[in-house]
Amino acid sequence: MKIEITKPRPEELEKNGVYQWPIWEKEVSSFPWHYDAPEQCYLLEGQVEVSTADGRKVEFGAGDFVTFPEGLSCTWTIKAPVKKHYRIG
Numbered sequence: 001m002k003i004e005i006t007k008p009r010p011e012e013l014e015k016n017g018v019y020q021w022p023i024w025e026k027e028v029s030s031f032p033w034h035y036d037a038p039e040q041c042y043l044l045e046g047q048v049e050v051s052t053a054d055g056r057k058v059e060f061g062a063g064d065f066v067t068f069p070e071g072l073s074c075t076w077t078i079k080a081p082v083k084k085h086y087r088i089g
Helices: 010-015
Strands: 004-006 023-026 029-034 039-052 057-061 065-068 073-088
Touching: 023 039
Parallel strands: none
Antiparallel strands: 004 065, 023 073, 029 073, 039 057, 039 065, 039 073
8 A cells, every 4th residue: 555745836735725624733642543544635844754554664744745545554653743734535
């Protein structure tokens, strides 16, 4: 299962309504997570490392647009406090 990371231009985010999505914030921490549905998010702040169940590690941070596939199990390690727009499903 692949985690996709892109660096979209502001006009792309505006066109797709990303700035109207809900916001989620989290302090420095580590926790397991499972995606029951696909999720897209755009990080406004923060730095994250995600470790997948098969041992892969992916890092992303402010300015990144990240897509997580349905069925993914992973561990989030938040290295700098996160603030992100997100959409599930």
